[in-house]
Amino acid sequence: MSSIKDRADLIKQAAAQMGKETYKGTSTKAQLPRTEYQKSSPKIATLEEAIRKSGLKDGMTISFHHHFRGGDKVVNMVVDKLAEMGFKNLSLAASSLQDVHAPLIEHIKNGVITEISTSGLRGELADEISRGLMDKPVVFRSHGGRGSAIRNGDLHIDVAFIGASSCDPLGNACGFSRSENAKSICGSLGYAIPDAHHADKVVVLTDDLVEYPNTPSSISEHLVDFVVVCDSVGDSSKISSGAIRDTKNPRDILLAKQAAKVVINSGYFNNGFSIQTGSGGASLAVVKYIRESMLEKGIKASFALGGITAHMVKLHEEGLIDRLVDVQSFDRAAAESIMRDPNHREVSAISYASADEPSSATHFLDIVILSALEVDVNFNVNVLVGSDGIIRGAIGGHPDTAADSGISIVVCPLLRGRIPCVVDEVTTLITPGSTVDVVVTEYGIAVNPGRPEIMERLKAAGLNIVTMEYLRDRALSVIGQPDPLPFGDKVVGIVMNRDGSVMDVIKNIKE
Amino acid sequence: MVNKEAFAGTLESGDILIQISPSEEKGLHIELQSTVAYQFGRQIKQVITETLEGLDVHDARVMATDKGALDCTIRARVTAAAVRATGKDVWKD
Numbered sequence: 294m295s296s297i298k299d300r301a302d303l304i305k306q307a308a309a310q311m312g313k314e315t316y317k318g319t320s321t322k323a324q325l326p327r328t329e330y331q332k333s334s335p336k337i338a339t340l341e342e343a344i345r346k347s348g349l350k351d352g353m354t355i356s357f358h359h360h361f362r363g364g365d366k367v368v369n370m371v372v373d374k375l376a377e378m379g380f381k382n383l384s385l386a387a388s389s390l391q392d393v394h395a396p397l398i399e400h401i402k403n404g405v406i407t408e409i410s411t412s413g414l415r416g417e418l419a420d421e422i423s424r425g426l427m428d429k430p431v432v433f434r435s436h437g438g439r440g441s442a443i444r445n446g447d448l449h450i451d452v453a454f455i456g457a458s459s460c461d462p463l464g465n466a467c468g469f470s471r472s473e474n475a476k477s478i479c480g481s482l483g484y485a486i487p488d489a490h491h492a493d494k495v496v497v498l499t500d501d502l503v504e505y506p507n508t509p510s511s512i513s514e515h516l517v518d519f520v521v522v523c524d525s526v527g528d529s530s531k532i533s534s535g536a537i538r539d540t541k542n543p544r545d546i547l548l549a550k551q552a553a554k555v556v557i558n559s560g561y562f563n564n565g566f567s568i569q570t571g572s573g574g575a576s577l578a579v580v581k582y583i584r585e586s587m588l589e590k591g592i593k594a595s596f597a598l599g600g601i602t603a604h605m606v607k608l609h610e611e612g613l614i615d616r617l618v619d620v621q622s623f624d625r626a627a628a629e630s631i632m633r634d635p636n637h638r639e640v641s642a643i644s645y646a647s648a649d650e651p652s653s654a655t656h657f658l659d660i661v662i663l664s665a666l667e668v669d670v671n672f673n674v675n676v677l678v679g680s681d682g683i684i685r686g687a688i689g690g691h692p693d694t695a696a697d698s699g700i701s702i703v704v705c706p707l708l709r710g711r712i713p714c715v716v717d718e719v720t721t722l723i724t725p726g727s728t729v730d731v732v733v734t735e736y737g738i739a740v741n742p743g744r745p746e747i748m749e750r751l752k753a754a755g756l757n758i759v760t761m762e763y764l765r766d767r768a769l770s771v772i773g774q775p776d777p778l779p780f781g782d783k784v785v786g787i788v789m790n791r792d793g794s795v796m797d798v799i800k801n802i803k804e
Numbered sequence: 805m806v807n808k809e810a811f812a813g814t815l816e817s818g819d820i821l822i823q824i825s826p827s828e829e830k831g832l833h834i835e836l837q838s839t840v841a842y843q844f845g846r847q848i849k850q851v852i853t854e855t856l857e858g859l860d861v862h863d864a865r866v867m868a869t870d871k872g873a874l875d876c877t878i879r880a881r882v883t884a885a886a887v888r889a890t891g892k893d894v895w896k897d
Contacts, residue, residue: 680840680843681839681840681841681842681843682842709872710817710818710839710840710871710872710873711818711840711843711844711872711873711874712840712843712872771874772844772874773844773847773875775843775844776842776843776844776845776846776847777843778842778843779842802842
């Protein structure tokens with residue numbers, strides 16, 4: 294018989310061959326009740342401790358997600374703390390920034406934040422940056438483009454700060470909470486998932502520390518280094534108005550009806566189709582008219598992608614859409630649905646829309662309905678910079694979905710007040726015209742000459758097909774010729790294509 | 805002759821609020837605030853000036869708060885304000 298003592302030499306030999314130590318018999322037995330142990334999880338820290346332990350240094354890159362949209366509290370809380378701790382020259386890599394982030398202006402002036410990358414900017418911060426607040430231009434990427442950049446190292450994140458509506462002491466985090474103490478809800482954490490996977494250190498901030506295991510989770514414990522409990526990570530009421538409201542605006546209804554006709558006659562409206570829509574009034578109304586046609590013709594969709602709204606949840610629950618694939622929940626109804634419905638699936642920004650990810654959902658998308666600030670005669674779209682030269686929007690998934698979908702439909706009015714939406718050349722190039730198939734306005738529908746088969750189908754359906762030049766001239770005949778914008782010589786923004794190349798720059802606007 | 809302060813229009817999107825008051829100085833003094841000032845400020849001022857001169861109003865202070873109104877709207881609001889400020893009903897005369 295061979296005892297372990299007899300095998301000691303062989304064990305030593307095996308260890309030597311593997312370059313390992315031999316076992317010293319030092320294992321200890323855990324004894325504390327595990328519910329007690331959780332409370333002393335080594336990952337639990339105050340925000341300041343987490344920042345110190347993360348090894349963050351001046352000049353490094355920090356990241357944030359924007360699932361709380363206008364209700365986000367994490368960016369301001371963390372950057373205030375970083376300023377207080379004396380950090381300088383940080384690069385802020387947000388999935389997007391909103392009106393609520395105006396306090397960053399002071400931190401930029403004080404040198405705490407010296408670089409920003411984001412999908413969009415709005416409000417006062419956007420205004421100041423458009424006028425030249427920052428020395429270094431803001432880098433704008435689409436959601437898919439950001440995912441690619443994080444994964445391939447173009448955008449290296451040193452420390453990710455992720456707001457979560459629930460997290461256990463080990464770091465299993467969700468955009469909702471199953472506990473009775475839930476304070477916030479944002480639904481999908483899709484934009485934060487690439488950060489969690491690729492950042493050197495990951496800090497989860499939560500306003501509901503729940504018992505282990507908080508599963509299924511959006512962000513798994515093995516990705517998380519620190520868990521910080523705070524009063525509030527976000528005001529969920531500001532994600533959207535919350536309620537389903539059908540637009541009463543007659544122009545939106547007209548646009549929606551026209552867009553629905555385009556969808557229905559496009560050749561892509563077949564059983565098992567997939568669709569993504571935006572969150573604007575007209576886009577939401579399109580869903581209403583498509584639903585009627587689905588019921589009438591007995592057509593069902595395989596999945597809806599996005600940007601999931603209460604409208605899509607309703608169609609899913611009616612059995613008209615099999616699955617919901619959700620990178621960002623646009624309202625409370627969508628956020629609650631993702632918590633309770635296993636067929637409403639969260640997807641990371643990479644699996645949503647990255648060009649270099651063959652399995653990303655956009656590659657399997659039939660129809661996308663998009664909005665625009667401006668479309669030009671070559672079908673190029675701008676969704677970022679207003680016609681006054683001030684940044685006022687976000688790239689979002691616009692170029693990603695336009696390029697990858699079977700048919701991309703842009704819906705926009707001819708004019709917004711006196712501002713034309715159909716122009717000679719877009720102020721800033723965001724989505725290349727080669728990827729935009731149909732433009733729907735209340736004065737007619739233009740089809741990209743690169744899609745003659747779609748043009749034929751829509752003509753056969755009796756739709757009013759016009760040229761972009763006709764729409765441009767129609768706009769000019771009402772508003773007159775606009776004066777050129779007073780751009781300066783400073784580059785305040787750089788627009789990246791989703792393939793990582795530089796597509797356009799945004800110049801500062803002079804007073 | 806502008807002999808009292810008067811206004812016409814609203815601050816709704818697509819409208820313009822025109823306030824006209826008597827001026828002791830010669831000429832039209834137009835102060836414009838517009839959401840589309842960069843691209844259309846020049847045109848808006850021109851339409852206001854032409855409309856007032858067409859109504860024989862040459863000396864006045866004009867405060868215009870524009871929310872992207874089209875020229876036809878601007879002309880209508882300026883005319884209405886001028887009629888109220890001068891007491892001269894251009895539609896009747």
